[in-house]
Amino acid sequence: MSMKKVLLLLSAFVGASQYAVHAGEGQFTVAVIPDTQYYTDFRHQTDAGFPFDARELFFDQMRYIAANAQSAGGDIAFATALGDVWQHPSERMPAEYAAKGYKHIESFLTSLPQIHPDERVKTIEMPTARQGYELIAGKLPFSVVPGNHDYDANWADSRYVPGQKPEFPFGMLAYGGLKNWASVFGAQTPFFKDKRWYVASYKEGVDSAQIFEAGGYRFLHIGLEMAPADDVLQWAESVIKRYPGVPTIISTHDHLNPAGERRPISAVDFHAVDPSHNNPEAVWEKFLSKNDQIFLMLSAHQYGQSRRVDLNQYGHKVYQIMSDYQGRRQSFVNAAPGRSNEQETVGDGWMRLMKFDLSGPKPHIQVQTISTYFKSTASKLPTYAVFYKAAEKPKASDADFIAADEFTLDLDDFTSRFASARVKDAKKGK
Template structure:
């Protein structure tokens, strides 16, 4: 094997120093991810990977490889992808994404809710056409679509609206993975799915729901004051097209069912973080979370969310961890603990 040149060795040294400085600046370079308590199970959440699919596919690979490698030690039962899998909805970027996500195939079940950059020519969300729905990627008959945990899809021939079930911690869970700015007909279908699973606790996964001001998207009340609302995209202007944002989803879907517990989304820039808890129509508490890191160096340096569900059935520890840097982000809005059945005060610096 050829020995690396002096220039190559210096470049590696510079990269190592850079990553060490980044880790020290943004989190705790602990050397390994926090251990989980005995009896806990873990939910892994992948925020927007668009920059990885376009320019840094090794970071996407690092995330999914880490999940598989740590599946047993951390009892990882399910993986959610919050959308914007790609940046431009191109075949090359979907090839990268497929390679990274296929690492999970047959290992850890997962659900994907495509984002605005996954639709339309060049990822401009001008229509609802996406490579995601093609059989060669994540469409019908793909390994993604034929996972044993998949319960069904909204539309024949397309997989971008799906539901999934899994068991963890002695409880049955239902995941609704919905398109960017879900249509009214998609919400009607989702309501039927939840009603058919009254004994499952429910998670909503969709690309745009919460904003970084700790409230949910609300076009009727705030309009463009909240940037990147689904109502502002080209898909909303198509004849006969309907689009729903966070407030719409809350009123038409989430608040109506007593078994809803959590919502997840990415999409939003700013500080890329948001959280609130609210009571639904039946008095049940719903925890709503935004996480997005695409604006950070190299598209996020592998940051992802790890939720540890403790064996008491109520306590959930939310952490942010990067397998690329092997460090935790300990900021107040990146690591916190909630009780599934209790309202949580707004997140604030200590």
């Protein structure tokens, strides 16, 4: 190994020590796990000819969370995973959608290897996902929501012929069926059954709610399926009403795009296929803006990172944050430099730590983006912009690119807004 590589690795290792800290009074961390589909993908393991087992990057993320959970003496009070846990569907179209008259056509999208149905999702990818979450089970409360890749089926809707309209050059993908999902992350699985912090579920656990206490407050978290229909939003609102005054975090797979707009990818807009499903803007209008307890919305799905703040109907801030690192591939380049012309993406172990500090007169969240592969935060990795800026934000300066992943949210109205949710003794996750 060259001296230059040694120095880079040493710098990354030093940076790693700065994001593993113990919580002070009023301080705690929420771990945010974006799309892990390329880690669990059966094509990205050595058995399939990949240069390393990508699942190990996923396992390292989960080991980090377990080692830094409050129950282990760390500061992570809760973890939320934002969907696309695995990669492949197991069927082309669910019977219930065929019965409704939906028809499938072959298109460029359905020819993609990550879209084509494969039974190895059941024998490799789903067991890998289960194994990963077993590493944090019993260590802290957590939530997992389904992304479009986690559905049983993906098909190309026959009403959207590729090239027929400029806005649909590749056609339109639809997704449906969550039997596979419920078998791993449903309400009756060992992950959640009889857990005191798992307080509500809908549709067998496709949508779910958790309670945790940290930083002197009680928090409610609700995980929603992608493009939730009105009945899902009504269920979520009923859960909020059961916990009046409790600060509420929402997680879903798709909400913001990389420009910070509430807009889905044109080729994966389930509202266009089935109008009973709400697009992100409708979710804002019907649900987020109308429920004053919601202060934070987390999503992934679309490559990159973005954020926005909007006032709800009560004049209070709702922070909306998107992060998705599945398009990153430096780990592949490092492992197989002779194959660097291939477009294999993995994720490089990047995820988010949202470090709350509610102890002083200015409550805030410090957002850090960390990699368990590089053992560093974004701001401490000297080559961060070199590795990723060109593909994600080519027009940004290096400083601005890093600032999109390392920033502070000022919760200036949190103390007055949620005074009734204070608890005398914050219990650590069980």
